[in-house]
Amino acid sequence: MTDEMQYDWTFDSPAGGRQVDVLGDTQGATAAVQSLLADSAGEPPAIPRPADCLVTLPAGLVRDDVLLTEAEVRELTGTDEEALARVRANPLRMLETLLELGTVRIGDVPATSDVLPHLLLGDRDALVLAIRRATFGDEMEFSEITCTHCGDTFAATVSLGTIESQTAxxxxxxxxxxxxxxxxxxxxxxxxxxxxxxxxxxxxxxxxxxxxxxxxxxxxxxxxxxxxxxxxxxxxxxxxxxxxxxxxxxxxQPGPRLLELAIEHEECGGEIPLPLSVADLFRDF
CATH class of the missing domain: 3.30.2220 (rbstp2171)
Structure with a gap:
């Protein structure tokens, strides 16, 4: 003869600590479950934004006498690529479209076409750089760089996070x-x-x-x-x-010093200027 396996369908009631029999006291079990759910309810946990989507503007935007310096950008998508391809022939329009697509907010102000033109050029450069990093990552590869010291051609990978920025x-x-x-x-x-x-x-x-x-x-x-x-x-x-x-x-001008970027040629030790523009940052578009 084998012993019949028994399941203990009871749990502690949150009200008084006594056990509630689920099968024998369905009303009590329901009340206990509802009490547990009520105790666990509350504000949902805040989901932190990815660090690579936040950027501190070197100058910022003033709204209602408050200086807003934190901006949020986002990764560009295939849909964005199509939109940028349509305006690539016009550098200014491409820059404006890039900022409108890739910038989410300035402080708590939505980054619309009415807001972005009021930013200083250096702030706009900081946003472009942040959008590039959020979309493609921090590293940027160059396949052919000519050393101005020894004349050799070499490849290099540049970390965009090393680009210096200045404030006014x-x-x-x-x-x-x-x-x-x-x-x-x-x-x-x-x-x-x-x-x-x-x-x-x-x-x-x-x-x-x-x-x-x-x-x-x-x-x-x-x-x-x-x-x-x-x-x-x-x-x-x-x-x-x-x-x-x-x-x-x-x-x-406050902002990232894109035009002052330079790298070292390891073979000869010479420092090679490598100025970047918006077109360079998004050369794959």
Whole structure:
């Protein structure tokens, strides 16, 4: 004779600690289960965002007197690739489309086509770099690099995480002028860039004049006289002053130093400049 296997269909009641017989006391068992479910209910655990989808903007966006510097980006998809391919012939439109597709938010503000143009160029560069890293990873391979020191051609892998970034000490830039006084400028935004490149037939000099017309706040001469900036004032500056202003504006612009990237050629020890542009970062599109 074999012993019949017995199952103990009882469990402790959360109310008083007594055992509830599931088969013999169905009402009590139901109440106990409902009590357990109620005790375990609460706010769902927060799911952290992937670290590679968050980026700290070097300048940030001001909304309601609050500076927003955290941005969220996302990995691009095949659908995004199709959209980018349709605008690839227009570099400015490709940049705008890339930012609109790949940027989720700036702080708690959705990253829409009305918001992104207000970001400084350096912030937009930081977003582009973050979108690239979220989509393809941190490493970027180069198959043919010519060493400027020994002439050899070699391959290398660059970690995009090593690209340095800088912040501006102020939202305005002061540039001394050749004959005394100074120029006061603000840093250019995406909207300024769009205005500067709106005319595809314009020369570089005309592009520079457009940028100065928009970003030049005022001129202060050696005696302290202040002249508000304008298109005519920007065009009336001496060539040396214009070049100095534009050079310092680019050099001090907050953001990742994409154009200053360099790598070492292990064979000869020489440092090779490897400047990157948006087109370089998304060359596979």
């Amino acid at each position: 000490p102020s939202s305005r830039l002061t540039v001394p002028l050749r004959k005394g006084g100074c120029a006061i400028l603000r840093y250019p935004t995406g909207a300024d860039q769009a205005a500067m490149l709106a005319d595809a037939k314009a020369t570089n000099a005309e592009h520079n004049s457009t940028l100065l017309a928009r970003c030049l706040i005022e001129i202060r001469d050696a005696e302290g006289k202040v002249t508000p900036g304008s298109a005519d004032i920007g065009k009336g500056l001496g060539l040396a002053d214009r070049r100095t202003i534009l050079t310092q504006l680019a050099a001090s």
